[in-house]
Every structure is written in structure tokens, then in C-alpha cells.
Amino acid sequence: MKTEMTMETAVQQNIELTPKKKRMNKNTWQLYSLAAIPILLVFVFSYLPMFGIIIAFKNYKYNLGIMGSKWVGFDNFKFFTHSTDFIRLVRNTLGMNALFIIFGTMAAVLVAVFLYDLKSRNATKVYQTILITPHFMSWVIVAYIVYAFLNPQYGLINSIIQSFGVSPKDWYAEPKYWPGILTVCYIWKHVGMDCVVYYAALMGMDNSLIEAAKIDGANKKDIILHIIIPTLLPLITILTILKIGNIFRADFGLFYQVPRNIGKLYATTDVVDTYVFRAMRVIGDMGMSSAVGFLQSIVGMILVVATNKASKLIDPETGLF
């Protein structure tokens, strides 16, 4: 009886729906009209610059325009790859990002495990709120904070080490300290946000595993080693792989603001993104700047696609596309 009723209504609806072809067309048209402006905006601001890549093969002069400037083939690329900057940039960009991936992940996992172990939900909330706060600050603010600590004349760190009898250091003139300083800044700003994913994974974990292990006499160390770490490992692997995909893209804000664009520190703080900016803005070499940007974009694309494939092999549910 019931199925008959539904059949009947369905037939009725079908009859009603048949002459609706015209209205469906209007609706489809409306869908396209909704999409039109966003598509246009993406075209203007993302696709048009892609055509501008030919600047990398030209000796660009403002007054001649893109078309009028002279072709120089691969000269811009050769100039860059043969310069001493090349090695330094690759080393700094890869090296610093590797430090961020290794220590950033370790810190995030550690904090997530600690949060998971906390019994009091209220305390967890308070701690999490505080730990996330730096995420809301710009790198400009972080640069001020770092300056307040490291200012060679008045900085807090120098007064502290002086009270221990160590002579004050000119932090903004010694490149060797900066890989460490920048890693600390990275972790300080991101750990609260980065640990959220791991914390969520732990919260979603089957609690009975831990209960059973406890009954079997497992201690804290066993639980962390044999239950918590194995639970997080797939997630850690995948997030790390995806981060490796972006290893040639540096966080411009961190590397530009925090070392305050000081030339003496370039040995360890200059990365591809800051170099591209400087080549364009300070040196005014548009051709070379876009050549470096182009190289970065191509290598970045290959890495992202490859790492996405890799993460999909491990877990088909991940990856972007």
C-alpha cells in the first residue's frame, strides 16, 4: 500500500516535472551566472600572472613593457644558478623548512599527547586557548617581541646572560644563531594550532584500547609507545609528506620580518621568497626575480604533485585531489 502511494506521487511529480525543461534551463543558467564572477577573478589574479612568466626570459624594462622588452633566453636563469646566492638560498630554504618540519612536528605531537593526558577539561581549554594565541599575531608583532629579547643594547636576553657573567652578544650580527632563533619563533607561533589535528586524532581514538592495556598492567610508557604513537603515526607521516611538498616555499613573513631584513644575517636567513622580493624591490632586476620565482613555482608544483601521490599510496583518503 505504502509503496503504491509513493509510486503514485512519483508519477504525479513526473508529470509535473516534464514541462519543466524550460525552468531547468533557467536554473542551470543561474548556476553559471553565480560562478561567473569568481571564475573571472581567478582568471585575472591567478592566470594572467602566469602569462607574465615570459618576463623570466626577457630583460624587462618598465618603459618597454612586457612585449617590447628584449628576449634574453635563459640568461636570467644562468645568471642565478651560477651565482653564489643559488647554493645559499637552496640550503637555507630546504634546511630551515626541514628544521621546522622536524621540530615543529615533534613539539605539536608532544603537546597533543600532554593535552590528551590532562584529566580536567577546563584546564585543557584554558591551556589550549593560551597556546593558540600567537597564531593570531602577525609576524610584525613577533619581530617586535624578538627585538625586545635580542636588542643588543637593551634586550632582555643580554641582561640575563650578563648577570651570569657571559659577555653580551650582538644577536643581529651573528648569522649562526638564527636557524635556532627562527625555529623557536616558528614553534612559538604555530605549536598551538599544529597540535589541534593530533589532539583531535587522539580524542577520536578508541578508549577501550588504553583501558584494556591498563588492565593488562601496561604503564604510561607502554601506552605511549604502543598505542598513542602508532595511532598518530599515519597522520604524522601524511602531514610530513604534504609539508615536504611545500619545502621550497618559505614563509616570507617569518624570514623577512623577524631577522629585520638585516644584510649581515643573510647567510642563514635569506630564503627563496625573500630573495625574489629583494631582487625585484631593491635590485630592480625584474627578469632575474621572475626567473627565480618561476623555478620555485615549477619545482614546488612537481614536489606537491609527487608528495600527494605518495600520501595517497599510504592512505587513499588523504591528498588534495
Place this chain on the structure above:
Amino acid sequence: MNKREFGGQVLLNVVFIILCALIIVPFLLLLAVSITAESDITKYGYQLIPHNIDFSAYQYIFKSPKMILDAYKITATFSFTRMFFSVLLMSMIAYPLTKREFKGKSIISFYLYFTMLFNGGLVPTYILITQYLHLKNSFWVYIFPGLISPWYVFMIRTFFQGLPYEISEAALIDGADEYQIFTRIILPLSKPVLATVALFMFLSSWNDWNTSMLYITEDHLYSLQYLLQRIMENIKLLQEIQQQGIILSGAEDIPSETMRMAMAVVVAGPALIVFPFFQKYFVKGLTVGSVKG
């Protein structure tokens, strides 16, 4: 809870209190320096506990606050405008991507996705904006570029896909058109994801300094963060700010070290108080996760 577990919890809380101190103390240092007497700075350096509390840095700033007020006004205006239009426009492209009737769905998805993989880079974008679109020193340069972020488009689309199909189907049968379904059903039902995306967009606009650095040379159009960056680079700017309002007896009267930090407090303070209230939306955005093509 047995004794051992209790001890463990105490230890854990101690660890977290130390971690939180590591987060809070740097902010306190900015605040402390900003309320220290300038003469104490030259004597003792920056200190967490000021010897003599002195608000003259703030007095100087608020005596002629035009520049910082301008920056606040500009930043608030473009942040809200950009947030509104980006959420609207990203929903407008996300919605058709969920519909069967929308032919070329996968092409459009790829069209968006490709911009996440590859981009023209800084120089072509710079030339486009300055030489062709003539947006240099224009307020609109804060608004237009980057309105559509593919990542958020896919996030919104995933949410739309999770909405019960029957509701819009029923509306369609009742004679609603797609515009009506989009504005009256889909958008109101999607408040959680739209709020999350809106906040992410707002945060990135609020903290924007790149745009000003690249495209703005007139100081009344500086964004808040860029004004702060300029003050770090050039302490003289502070004096200029002062001299706009009043004639000073001499430049050396300005407590420049403490004023620098006071400016940082004036810029960071409100954000520090307001943003944590919206924390749950930011956290939600991270765990939505299933952003897929």
C-alpha cells in the same frame, strides 16, 4: 584517582603552566617596556618588571593619534569588506560545483585547483597590479587580489555537499529558482563553515603588511601592521607622527624606545583580546579536513 595518577596530573599541569608562561611572558615584556620610564631603559635595558612605571609613551601616542587611527580605520574597512565579499564569492562558486546540472564541474574544479599548484610569482603579479590594473596606492588593492582561495572554496563545497539534498529538492519542486535556494536555504544552513572561512579571511587581512609594502607608498593608506613595521625600520617616523599634531620643544624629548613598544601594544592588544573569543571556529576549520577535489 590514585596517588600516583594525581602526582602525574600535578606534574602535567606544571608543564602546561610553564608552556603558557613561555607564550605569555613575551607579550608581557612588550607591555612592561611600554610602561617603563625612558631613562630606566638606558640604565637597565628592557625589564619585565619596570623600576618606575611611566605612561608617557602612551600619552605621546594619544596626543596626536591621527596616523594610528587612519591605519586602524583602513585596516578595519578592508578587512570587513574583504571578508564579506570573499565568503560570498567563494560560496557562489562552491554552490554550482555541488550541482549535477552544472556541466564542466571537474574542469572548473581543476581550474581552481591548479592555482594552488602553480602561480605566476611575485614579479608578474606586481606588474599586473601596478602597470595594467593601476591599483598602486589605491584602497582596492587590499580588496581584489586573493578574494578567491581555492582551499576555502573546496572546504565550503564539501560542507554544501553534506547538506540534506531533500531540502533544496523540495524547494525546487515548490518553484524556487537556484538564486533563491542559494540565498535562502544553502547559505543560512551553512553558517558554521561560512563563519570559519570568514574568520580565517579576516585574520589574514588584519595581519596583512605585504600588500602595503608592495603597493602603498602614501602613509594615510598604510595598513596597521605595515605602519608598525615602518616604525620598527625607522624610529624617525614616530617623530613625524608626533609633529603632525603639536610642535615639540626638541626631538630628544620623545621616549622613542618605549613608544616603539607602546605602538606594538596598541596594535596587538585589541587583536589579542578579541581573536581568542573566536578560537573554536579556527579550530573547527582545521579539523574539517576533508577538503577534496
